Amino acid sequence: MATAIQHQIRAGYGFMERNVNLVKRYWAWEIVWMVYSIANSLSVSYIGLGMEVIAGASANVDGRVLVLYLVIGTLVWRYLSIIFIWITELISIERWEGTIEYTLMAPIRRITHMTGQTVFAVLYSLLFTAVVLLVTVLLFEIDMSQANLFGGTVMLIAGSFSFIGISIMASVLPLIFPERGSQMTHIVIAVMLLVSGVYYPVSVLPVALQTLAVFSPATYVLDGVRLALLEGANTLVLWPQIWPLLIMGVVAVPLGLWVFNQAERYAKRAGKLARNG
Amino acid sequence: MKSNNAIVVNNIHKTFGKPGQASWWQGLFTHNKSNGSVNGKSSKQKGKKVLVTAVDHVSFEVREGEIFGVLGPNGSGKSTLIRLMATLLLPDEGHITVFGHDVVEDALQAQALINRVSVEASFFKKLSPMENLIYGARLYGMDGRRSRKLIVEILHRLGLEDRSIYRPMEEMSRGMQQKVAIARALLSRPRILLLDEPTTGLDPRSKREVQAVVRELQEEDGTTIILTTHDMAEADDLCDRVAIIDKGKIVSLDTPEGLKKLVPQMNGHAPTLEDVFMELTGRALKEDEDEAAPVGA
Numbered sequence: 001m002a003t004a005i006q007h008q009i010r011a012g013y014g015f016m017e018r019n020v021n022l023v024k025r026y027w028a029w030e031i032v033w034m035v036y037s038i039a040n041s042l043s044v045s046y047i048g049l050g051m052e053v054i055a056g057a058s059a060n061v062d063g064r065v066l067v068l069y070l071v072i073g074t075l076v077w078r079y080l081s082i083i084f085i086w087i088t089e090l091i092s093i094e095r096w097e098g099t100i101e102y103t104l105m106a107p108i109r110r111i112t113h114m115t116g117q118t119v120f121a122v123l124y125s126l127l128f129t130a131v132v133l134l135v136t137v138l139l140f141e142i143d144m145s146q147a148n149l150f151g152g153t154v155m156l157i158a159g160s161f162s163f164i165g166i167s168i169m170a171s172v173l174p175l176i177f178p179e180r181g182s183q184m185t186h187i188v189i190a191v192m193l194l195v196s197g198v199y200y201p202v203s204v205l206p207v208a209l210q211t212l213a214v215f216s217p218a219t220y221v222l223d224g225v226r227l228a229l230l231e232g233a234n235t236l237v238l239w240p241q242i243w244p245l246l247i248m249g250v251v252a253v254p255l256g257l258w259v260f261n262q263a264e265r266y267a268k269r270a271g272k273l274a275r276n277g
Numbered sequence: 278m279k280s281n282n283a284i285v286v287n288n289i290h291k292t293f294g295k296p297g298q299a300s301w302w303q304g305l306f307t308h309n310k311s312n313g314s315v316n317g318k319s320s321k322q323k324g325k326k327v328l329v330t331a332v333d334h335v336s337f338e339v340r341e342g343e344i345f346g347v348l349g350p351n352g353s354g355k356s357t358l359i360r361l362m363a364t365l366l367l368p369d370e371g372h373i374t375v376f377g378h379d380v381v382e383d384a385l386q387a388q389a390l391i392n393r394v395s396v397e398a399s400f401f402k403k404l405s406p407m408e409n410l411i412y413g414a415r416l417y418g419m420d421g422r423r424s425r426k427l428i429v430e431i432l433h434r435l436g437l438e439d440r441s442i443y444r445p446m447e448e449m450s451r452g453m454q455q456k457v458a459i460a461r462a463l464l465s466r467p468r469i470l471l472l473d474e475p476t477t478g479l480d481p482r483s484k485r486e487v488q489a490v491v492r493e494l495q496e497e498d499g500t501t502i503i504l505t506t507h508d509m510a511e512a513d514d515l516c517d518r519v520a521i522i523d524k525g526k527i528v529s530l531d532t533p534e535g536l537k538k539l540v541p542q543m544n545g546h547a548p549t550l551e552d553v554f555m556e557l558t559g560r561a562l563k564e565d566e567d568e569a570a571p572v573g574a
Contacts, residue, residue: 007418014415018401018408025403025445098399102461105363106416107388268367271293274360 011108015116019086022093023124034128038135041074044199045136068230071136073198076225079129079156080163080218084189086121087167090114092174092182101273110264111257118164144229151228151235158245159221165252166217172263178272192216197223217248283469283501284339284362289371291357291525292328331357333525334371339503341468344495346516347505348554354525355505356395359473362503363393375469389417392467396474398454402447406432406457409446410464417465424464431460436486452483459490470494472504476511484511491515509550519550523558 023030048066055061090113094100103113137144170188174181195202195209196218202210213219224241227233267273332354339345349355360366362373364384373380378387400409407428414424432442435456446454455475462470472491476484488511494500506512512519513533520530529536533550540548540556 003418010415010418010420014412017415018404018412021404021408021412022401025408097401098397099401101360101363101365101395102393102399102413103416105365105388105391105393106413107385107418108416109385265367268365271357271360271366273365 007107008109008112011106012112012116012119015113016120019117019120019124034131037078037128038132041071041078041132041136042139044074045070045140065230067140068142069226070199071140071142072226072229073222075129075133075136076156076222077193077198077218078132079125080159080221081189081193082125082128083118083121083160083163084167084170084185086124087114087117087164088171088174088182088185090117090168090171092171092185095174095178095182104264104273110260114168114257114260121164121167122160146232147230148228148232148235151233151238152225154235155221155224155228155238155241155245158224158242158249159217161249162217162245162252165249165254165256168253168256169259172260175260175263175267176272192218195219217245217252220245281341282338283341283343283376284503285372285374286335286337286339286358286362287372287374289332289335289358289361289373290330290369291332291354291361291366292330292369294328330525332361332368335522335525335527336371337520337527337530339501341501342495342499343517344491344502344504344515346512346519347503347522348507348509348512348519348550349505349522350507350558353522355522356473357525358522359393359395359471359503359505362469363391363471364388389465390468391471392462392465392469393471393473394455394458394462394475396477398451398458400446400454400457403445405443405445406437406449406460407442409457410461413461414464419464427464428460431463432457435460435490452479455479455483455487459487463494466498467500469501469503472502474505474507476506476508488515509554513550521554521557528557529553 045067048068048070049063051066052061052063091100094103136142166188170185173184177184191212195205195213196216197205197213198218202213202219205213220241224238224245227238227241228235335354335358337345347355347358357366361368362375362380364380364387367381375387375390378390380387400406401412404412407425410428410432411421411424414428415421419427429439429442437453437456437460441449441453446457449457459475475491476487479487491502491504492515495502504512504516516533518530518532519536520527521536522528529539531539536550536553537548540552542548
C-alpha cells in the first residue's frame with residue numbers, strides 16, 4: 001500500500017518535473033509569452049486612464065478606479081486562463097510530441113496524472129501572474145494600502161478548484177478530436193471571458209448572457225477580488241462569492257475526472273490514441 | 278499446475294470504424310462491460326457503421342522468457358495486437374492476460390509488467406535523453422537518484438556517449454533516438470517487452486546493435502519479448518517462435534525451423550521465412566499497404 005502511494009507521488013512529481021524542464025528548454029518562448037502578457041494587461045489597463053480623457057473633466061470619471069478595476073480583471077483572468085491552458089494541454093502537448101501512448105500505458109492512476117499537471121499549472125500561474133502584477137503596480141503607481149490582499153488570495157484559491165474541474169473536462173477535446181480538439185478548448189475560455197465580467201460589470205450584458213455568468217466561476221472570483229482589493233472588504237464579507245465557488249469546485253473536479261475517464265475509454269475503443277490518429 | 282505463460286491472448290477481436298461510423302458521442306458513453314462485447318453486441322451489429330477488422334479472433338500463448346515474433350505485411354494487424362497488449366486499445370471481444378492480469382480489468386497491474394518500443398521513437402524533442410528518461414522512470418514509480426545512475430548505465434550500454442545524454446533529442450540521429458527509446462523501455466525492468474518494428478528504418482549497424490540488446494535481454498534478464506517485424510532474417514535469427522499474421526488472422530505459428538518445413542525446397546535452396554510467408558499469404562511483404570488502422574490514422 002505504502003509502495004503504491006509512493007509510486008503515485010513520484011509519478012505526480014514526474015509531470016511537474018517534466019513541465020519545469022519544458023519551460024526551461026522553451027525559455028525564449030516563455031519570455032515572448034511574458035512580454036505579450038504584460039503588454040496585453042497594460043494596454044487594457046490604460047483604457048481606464050483613457051476614459052478619463054475621452055469623457056472629459058465634466059463627466060467626473062475616476063480614471064484611477066477604472067484602472068484598478070481593469071487591472072484586477074486582467075490579472076485574475078491571466079491567472080485563471082493560464083491554469084486552464086496548462087491543464088487542457090495535458091493531452092495536446094503529448095499528442096504533439098507523440099508521447100501520449102507511453103504516458104497512458106504507464107501504471108499510474110489518472111488522478112495522479114491530473115494532480116501533477118494541476119499543481120504545476122497553479123504554481124506556474126501564480127508566479128507568472130505575480131510578475132505581471134509587479135510590472136503593472138510599478139507603472140500605474142497603484143495604492144494597495146487599503147486592499148484586503150488576503151481576501152483576494154482566498155478568492156483566487158477558492159476559484160481555482162472549479163476552474164481545474166472545467167479545464168479537465170475541456171482537456172478531453174484533444175483526446176476525442178485529435179485534429180482540432182486543441183483549438184476547440186478556446187471556445188470554453190472565450191465564452192467565460194465574455195460572460196464573467198472580466199473588463200465590465202456583468203450587469204451591462206443582455207439577460208441571456210447574465211444567466212450564463214451565474215454558472216461561470218470567474219464571475220464570483222472577479223466579484224470577490226474586486227470587493228477585497230477595491231473596497232477592502234473583510235474576508236468574511238466575501239462569503240457570498242466564496243460558497244458558490246466551493247460548490248462548483250466540489251462538483252466540477254469529480255465530474256471532470258469522470259468525463260476524462262469516459263473519454264479515455266472511448267479513445268481506447270476507437271483507436272484515437274495513435275500518434276497520427 | 279502453475280502456468281509459465283507470460284501472455285495469453287484468447288480469441289481477441291478488434292474492429293475500427295471508418296467513414297460512416299457512429300458519432301463520437303454515441304461511442305463516448307458506451308462501455309465495454311466484460312472486456313469484449315460492446316453493450317452485449319458484436320461491433321458488426323451496431324447500426325450502419327462500416328467496420329474494418331484489424332484483429333480477427335486471434336489466440337496464442339507466449340511462454341515466459343521467450344522471444345515471440347509476429348510477422349505480417351502492413352495492415353495485417355501487428356501493431357493493433359501490440360496496442361491491445363499494451364492497454365492502449367480495448368478489445369471488442371476476447372481477453373488478454375499478462376502474468377495472469379487481465380489487461381482491461383486489471384490494467385494497472387498489467388501495465389507495471391510491460392513496456393514498449395514502437396517504430397517511431399516518440400519523445401519530447403526539446404528535452405534531453407536524461408530528461409525524457411527521468412520522466413519515464415517516474416511514471417513507473419522509480420526514485421530520481423537511482424534512476425539517473427541507471428539511465429547513464431543503460432545509455433552507455435547502448436553505446437551513447439556522455440555528451441549526447443544531456444543534449445536535446447532533436448539533435449540526435451534516428452538510430453540514436455531509437456536506442457534511447459529502448460533505454461526508456463529497459464529502465465522500468467519490464468517482464469514483458471513489446472517491440473513494434475524496433476529496427477525499421479535503422480542503418481545496418483544500429484540494427485545489429487538493437488538486435489544484440491534484444492538477445493542480451495532474453496539471455497541475461499529472462500525478459501519475455503514480443504517482436505513485430507517486416508524483417509524475415511531478423512525474425513529467423515531472434516525468435517523462438519513466430520506467428521504469421523495476415524488480414525488480422527494468424528495463418529501459422531511455429532518455430533522458424535518448423536515454419537520452413539511447411540514449404541518445399543525451391544530452386545535447390547532451402548526455404549526461407551520469406552518463402553514461407555509468400556506461400557502462406559499469397560503475396561509479398563510490401564504489398565497490401567492499406568492498413569486496417571485506427572480511425573484517422
